[in-house]
Amino acid sequence: MRLVFAGTPEVAVPAxxxxxxxxxxxxxxxxxxxxxxxxxxxxxxxxxxAQHAADEGIEVLRPAHPRDPEFQERLRAIAPDCCPVVxxxxxxxxxxxxxxxxxWVNLHFSLLPxxxxxxxxxxxxxxxxxxxxxxxxxxxxxxxxxxxxxxxTEDIRTRDTSGDLLTRLAFAGAGLLAATMDGIEDGSLRxxxxxxxxxxxxxxxxxxxxxxDWHAPALRVDRVVRGCSPAPxxxxxxxxxxxxxRQLALAPTHTGLPPGAVVAGKSHVHVGTxxxxxxxxxxxxxxxxxxxxxxxxxxxxxxxxxxLGD
Numbered sequence: 001m002r003l004v005f006a007g008t009p010e011v012a013v014p015a016x017x018x019x020x021x022x023x024x025x026x027x028x029x030x031x032x033x034x035x036x037x038x039x040x041x042x043x044x045x046x047x048x049x050a051q052h053a054a055d056e057g058i059e060v061l062r063p064a065h066p067r068d069p070e071f072q073e074r075l076r077a078i079a080p081d082c083c084p085v086v087x088x089x090x091x092x093x094x095x096x097x098x099x100x101x102x103x104w105v106n107l108h109f110s111l112l113p114x115x116x117x118x119x120x121x122x123x124x125x126x127x128x129x130x131x132x133x134x135x136x137x138x139x140x141x142x143x144x145x146x147x148x149x150x151x152x153t154e155d156i157r158t159r160d161t162s163g164d165l166l167t168r169l170a171f172a173g174a175g176l177l178a179a180t181m182d183g184i185e186d187g188s189l190r191x192x193x194x195x196x197x198x199x200x201x202x203x204x205x206x207x208x209x210x211x212x213d214w215h216a217p218a219l220r221v222d223r224v225v226r227g228c229s230p231a232p233x234x235x236x237x238x239x240x241x242x243x244x245x246r247q248l249a250l251a252p253t254h255t256g257l258p259p260g261a262v263v264a265g266k267s268h269v270h271v272g273t274x275x276x277x278x279x280x281x282x283x284x285x286x287x288x289x290x291x292x293x294x295x296x297x298x299x300x301x302x303x304x305x306x307x308l309g310d
Contacts, residue, residue, distance in 0.1 A: 001025045007087055014173075015107055016086075025181055025185070028059070028078050029053075029060070032062055034062045066092050066096045072095060075099050083104040086106070094141055097139060111153065113145075115201070116143050125162055136150050136173075137191065145194060147194065148192050149183065149189050152175075163230045210224065213309075218276050225247070245282075250278055250279075254270050
């Protein structure tokens, strides 16, 4: 088939590579979000998918929105059979959905109908799910609601962060998307409608979602830290300033600390929660680089009775 691939972040690059390597389909162009400011200089930088496509000599389309008439006119001129999508970052309007004869097919990082939305991996981790996966489905105007072509499953490991899990799913999902394109082309795949029950939503995480509640059980605190890593980054407040918590470990044998109470030894920093303590391992003070929690504690000279949180 003649394909136009839509995607933006690094997590979409393995799927683009899989389609390029298949030898069965032609990737005629990619669609990605416009260049965005990045770094201290805030200079405009192309998305990872745009950079990769340019390196491969593939035409790059950067519409402000896929409803733009000029973009849709160019898409009609390219005349794709199908548009595979991975984390593109914009809703596709009906006028664009109708252009490729076989529609748009999305690779979504959950086992649909669970965790429809922008942050499925993060929400699965924060909810304590034991397994997740990736699904390919036909894009409709509803939110991740179209018929499913195929799935792969992935166990959630005890210390996984959302970054760890997304990396594994990106590569497993890349193979699934390539196989889905093959099956659509030869007619061996038909989309199966999603179940009406079991629908959960996974909206984009806000900074407030990443605020740690030290009155919550230790398991909940741990899940928020892992689910919000690397972005937006779990955080708390210390001496009136934001302190990001990059990594922690459960410390079930350390009990008796009130929620938010922080104590430090030579090589460890414990914080009380609504159940047992957790051990801070890596933190990032406001305006500084990440550092070992023990080094941070020595630098701030913790006073007896100090608390994390408001």
